[in-house]
Amino acid sequence: MTEKRRRRLPRQVREQQIIDVAVQVFSKRGYHAASVDEIAELAGISKPMVYLYLESKEGLFIACLRREAERLVAAFHGAAAEGELTPELRLRAGLRAFFSFVSEHRDGWVVLHRHAAELSAAIAAESAQARRAVMAEVTALVRTGIEENDGPARLGDEDAEFVAHAIVGAADALTDWMADHPAESPEGMTRRLMNMVWVGMRNVLGGETWTPPPPTPPPDTSPGKG
Template sequence: MPREVRERQMLDAAVAAFARHGYQAASMDDIAEAAGVSKPLVYLYLKSKEDLFTACVRREIGALVAAVRQGTRERGVSADQQLWNGLTAFFAHTAARPDGVAVLHRARTQGEPIAREVAAMRVEVLTLVTELLAQAAQDAGCDGALAEREVSGLAHALVGAAESLAEWANTQKAQRADAAPSAKETAATLMNFCWAGLENLTKGARWVPAPR
């Protein structure tokens, strides 16, 4: 069997184990057995448990970013359509790879340098979302101050909400598959939450607290 195929099997087994048990509790014996290889072969290919976990995180980061970028690649469409495409691609990917989502979530607490790589992924996605929201504000005729002052905050809120919604949707699916929302339904929930607020901002209709 080609090395790349066998290594993919190892990573698939490791992602499932790390997602289910966490880094510390995941067993290299169980990973090797699930991959259909010997434990020495896992160490030969991936050197250590830490290196195996790092390889899993990097693979899932690459796959997630590629899915989002692919979703927003269509040109000649409005910024909101691009954002919709990107969110739909994001939720389709996270629904198809729930173990990968769980591994990335666990990786945030693993310390350097793993947490730094996950943070860099979020920055890349945040930059893309910020650009789309800024373009939407510009298309709506907003002044530059709004884009600079508020769009960045909206982008952070949207990305954080997307991560939380992905975990929620996967939990729903795990509990009852036929009741889980589709990727488009989840994306529509977030678009309604975000886009309605952005539209009000572009029209100058900001929420303010009542005087006390």
């Protein structure tokens, strides 16, 4: 209707525009429910452009995934790696960067987090990699932090990975809580989460088991396979 004569733009720019829109649409609809037609239309171009630049729908999604993952990992890594800080402070910085990223790039986060399951192997791999990258960093911080605090406790990788999974998973889920509490800042999120994990972590890694309190005897009513 409005005969908007499309300005021609260099490929690099157009490509980013397409990815920008695609992130929004994928975030809103999910991979399969999103149509390339819609993405093209919202991007202000026609479908063949998308295919010319991004090869396929899968290629487009991977491009989205990759860009957002790079941003997230860079944000976390950049924050957590800085200087000679202690592991605590580095983990705190990383978490703060993470929550800030989610605040500011919600669509990107949704694409990374929620829509990577039911996809092709290539996509799933791409998606898993970002999480693994973060997980590896957190694991390292956990291991280092414990060793520094409690001496080389000769921990299995297992233990550090367990804690890292818990922390990353908690952070994941807390993005929902954060969405319901817009007043809470990334800093506040971080402080709260650090309060929870940094103490409890030692408990797991130190080998001190959480002992069920004595008052009532533990339920021994498990009959068959425990």
